[in-house]
Amino acid sequence: MKSKGPFMPFVMVCMLLFSGCADDSYESKMNTAEPASVELSFWNPFGGGEGDFVERIIRDYNTSQSKVFVKQLRLESNEYYARLSTALSLGKGPDVAVVHVDRLSPFIKAKQITGLDSLAKQAGFDFDEIESSNRQGVIYNGNDYAVPLDTHFHMLFYNKDILKKAGLLQEDETPKLEAATPDGFTAFLKQIHARVPGVQPMAVNTPYFQESFLDLYYEAGGELLSPDMKKAAIHNEKAISVLTFYQQLFASGLSDLNDQTPWDSFDQGKAGLWIGGVWEAGHHLGNPALHVGIMPIPPIFGSPVHWGSSHTLVIPAYVTEPKQLAAMDFMRYFSEEGGVIWGEAGHVPANHEVAKSSAYQELPYRKLFIASRDHVKFAPKTDKYAALFTAISEDLQNIVQKGIKPEEGLAALEKKLNQILAN
Structure with a gap:
């Protein structure tokens, strides 16, 4: 999903070398x-x-x-x-x-x-x-x-060595997770923090925070738009709860808000958990220095529904x-x-x-x-999604990076989305 190759000008297009044909088949x-x-x-x-x-x-x-x-x-x-x-x-x-x-x-x-x-x-x-x-x-x-x-989406990747040090790895090499609630998940991360110093309990994809948000917002039953796709539907208690959860992780040191390459932090063994894309599986599992396990994202906000494309x-x-x-x-x-x-x-x-x-x-x-x-x-099927996505990405970034109150930030975002939908 994240290209690291050099950009070449789009006008460098391969030209047709076809000589023509007579039949339509x-x-x-x-x-x-x-x-x-x-x-x-x-x-x-x-x-x-x-x-x-x-x-x-x-x-x-x-x-x-x-x-x-x-x-x-x-x-x-x-x-x-x-x-x-x-x-x-x-x-x-x-x-x-x-x-x-x-x-x-x-x-x-x-x-x-x-x-x-x-x-x-x-x-x-x-x-x-x-x-x-x-x-x-x-x-x-x-x-x-x-x-x-394809279908691509996120899974919960976990570092088996870190969880083992924290006493949180079961015999079948799956995590000893607490109750599937925000408080239960936070308690699990706090144990990693206390028992394995020097690592992030969970790296959060802050550079692409909209995806991290949508995973849990969809778990909570949230929607981006009204059923007729004419109004935004993101300013609600479900969204507030998810943003509050993330802000508490950052404030308590369970995730590093300033980590600009969280996928690398996990790949380098510096984070216990990582909610990352399935497209990373081949890479992480192919790293001989990293002992990785993968499981579905826990339904900590009530359901197994999550973002995908x-x-x-x-x-x-x-x-x-x-x-x-x-x-x-x-x-x-x-x-x-x-x-x-x-x-x-x-x-x-x-x-x-x-x-x-x-x-x-x-x-x-x-x-x-x-x-x-x-x-x-999947995302709503609208030709305005690109503009909606840009606004959602930018505003959610501002909310977490600047510590804006979720209620205030979501109200401003919903207003912006409604302006896009009205034009």
Whole structure:
């Protein structure tokens, strides 16, 4: 989710090397006697451990056939959507791109990405093979506009060595958690603090605090918007309770508010617990110096529901027909053949067969991941979500970083969200 690779200008786009074809069928266009060489530019924000898995999928696809060559351009995650939006509006950029499911709507409304149903049929791709919860997010006006790759969300990662020192690791190497309440969880962290000095009991994702907030707010039964999605619904006792809980963790030294790289703190053995993404599983479990366990986030605010999203692949509307066919073939391959590799990174594959395969389910903790996927709450399906998300992210950061009273901060945030929804 967090790209650490260098940014390259978006105008560096791979050009089509296709010579044309006479027949409209996919097979004839992709399997002519003298096949055309099609080079696809694939934009994505995958860095860190995720990027390694994407490189494997691209390499395997490129070596599996000789008709299409995929070249990726990896962008910084905090710049990705600004660069992609500019490229799509100018009609010059990637041939295939990653878009989170909650960011699809404005691109579809602006007619900047193409529908995929006809292309999927020509490429032999069946959208019915996609998990229904994933597919619902990419259907607009009865048409599929993206290929969902996964569901991704958060789990509770724990350092077995630290918990063992604190006397909080059971024989089956799971945590000896207190009651699943805010007070019970806080008591657990206090024991780590008292018994293992020099480490954070729990690293909290303050750089992306909106996700940390949403995990527990959704547990509490909270909603971002009213059922008709015309009003904000975030100024309430549930949200106040969650923000108060986090502020108390920071105030009591159970989490470090000033830790700007909490994922690294956990990876370096400096934190007992970490609520991190499933996409980090491959990285953390692959660290020989770190003895990690993974479990669902405890339902400390009453339910197992938590934040989640989905990566999807799209084809921009300006892409020519031969490249569309090639792009659809690559997307099919990523979903069907590359799904297990993507699952190794930690994501739960959206493809039914991949998620049910022994190759995926025999990976560590993956059955727990599949069970947790069923409790994911996706973002509201609105073309204003990007603006709403920016406001939520900025205001929640201010509340925790500046010590603003939750009641006051949430009232201001709700007003801002309602202004966005009204325009």
